[in-house]
Amino acid sequence: MKKNDRVIICGGGPVGMVAALALVKQNIPITLVESFSEPPKDPRAATIHPSTLEMLSDVDLAKMVVKKGLIAPKFQFRDRKTQEIIAVFDMAHLSDETEYPFSVQYEQWKLVRDALNSVKRYDIADIRLGRKAVAFSQDYDGVTLITENVDGELEKIEGKYILACDGGPSTVRLGLGVFMSGFTWGERFLVLTSKHDFEANDGYTIRNYVMDPTEWCAIFKVPGDDEDGIWRTLFPTKADETDTDLLSDAGVSAKVGGLRFDMNHHDILHRNLYTVNQRVADRFTIERIFLAGDAAHLNNPLGGLGLNTGIHDCMNITKKIGDVWYKREKPEIFELYHRQRHQLATEFLQSVSIENKKRIEETDPEVIRTNQKNLRESSEDPVKAKAWLMRSSLLDSVRKEATIE
Template structure:
């Protein structure tokens, strides 16, 4: 190993800590540089797909996640009047995964679980209040420059520092794509929607040409997501009146759900022009961002980290040439563009279909897939991101 310098991981979010756990398991030292004063407590993403859980199980994190989370075995698509378009049971994937369900578990729980596991393992170090402003590739080693001028050397840098990644910017890598004109509003409430909507699944998407939405149960609360038109001022979305009006559209005559949490954010579809530049490597939101319909962003980031570490560990141990890192770029960037971006864009188009013909096409496609076990299995292989992993493995 080159001078026993640690791999520098920028960002202690789920992707950064998955990369850290995977490297430490390989016997490779890491230093995680986190801008914040502690592990983040933000709710943010909360959906974990079956293959992601398999990977996290290999790292020792899945059992505690399952204990703290909520299994969602059923996925539903509904119309605004609550009539069922289609229902899928993830149990049908038991032949290809150890975890045939979606797990609803806020991402801050995963980061804490991983951090706790790593603190007992040699080779793991983390530094808080360490805002990285520059990442430099010196050819035979790297250097991270902190906001206070401190310079830290390492063997490689993994930029897991989010959509505004300093690592990506330092490397001069373009972040190609677009921003949706509407924003997404997430409202959380302790009210149990299943008590007033018969047969409601823990993961339910509502198609509507005027205002689609989805309902997602996580431990203790339901999260409801709505699109917000570009012309609506941010300040208006922050009012209780606006929240009540959104809630009122879920079920006629009800708007009195207690509001526990509210988040408004802009939604992007962007992919870095490359995931590797020399010894500077990107993963997670630093490499790609997409709309949250389908829960593919965080999961794709975990898949990046696991794929990257498998290759990087071999390079560091001298078992493979650095060129194998280009395969990481080809595989993960390839499936991000080919599968994740395309699927998340299509998910949004399905829910907001405007014409009667488009709406009927979506209903018919979903109903047909749900009615046939083989087609249901194929559909969930895509939704759970297993197909994207299979495709990545095929890319040389």
């Protein structure tokens, strides 16, 4: 008989760590296994949408995020060549829909750190940092996870369920043989971080999408390690450009210098290159094992949807685990997790993130004109602006989830 008195969480990124907090707050013991010994500070997700702030409020993290993050009440679309401001969306249009009519720029590693600090206060939380999951199994009375530390020592952990939050290359998803349908973009994305103040110098807002048929970019401010604010610029690359060329001083200077003639590699604090996928796992629930976050779906970062929808997954599944744990529901409810989150990942997340990319990189001059006209009209008409923001901030997606049976 297995010791099935806990939920095992594989992966302590933002999704796994928030899931851990959501479970211990329901008095459900957890063991969380994370291969890193502390949250890595690589520049990944930073935009937290209103729908996610609402959920973070349920685990007492929203106040901290709002206090320490940068509030972004508006976001901007520009044309790169003309530098014309095409549209400014004011999130105040969401005031009657949410307590949080703004997004917050807050680096994901800080969210992980805050969630970890909260989880650690619960003695029913067993956090294993610096341990990697290497194998697992499940049967009628529970699950087993085998972990390995840096010295190659193995340990067996038993539990009732495994929540796989182990990111895109998920060991658990691969071990289950669950296929991720979709595709990988030919180009990669280059993220360059600088101190150049695009707000004070160039009139940008905290979140900006700069449209261009050959070299679009996205520009965001995040608090940075010293909280003084740093700026991330995200550029597409060409399929045949090598890592060495793109990350070289000359490569970096070419990208950033094209945007601001007076900037070059000396202004760049960090340079990172990412492969971009649009994929959804074919199953999110496999008996006692559940996939959440990047382990379940991957998308391009335009619109800042990956981390947000990952948190939405984990709040959905941890609620259902609680319902089954305390016998308010039968385990069949887990199938609903698959139906709800798989449908939204397929129909909503993929279509919105692909739409965001296609709009910003459009090459047909006629379509560019139409897109820009539509954006401007949507941003200026309060009804249209609200509808646009309900979709982009994932409030529509959360409401739709409640209707999927």
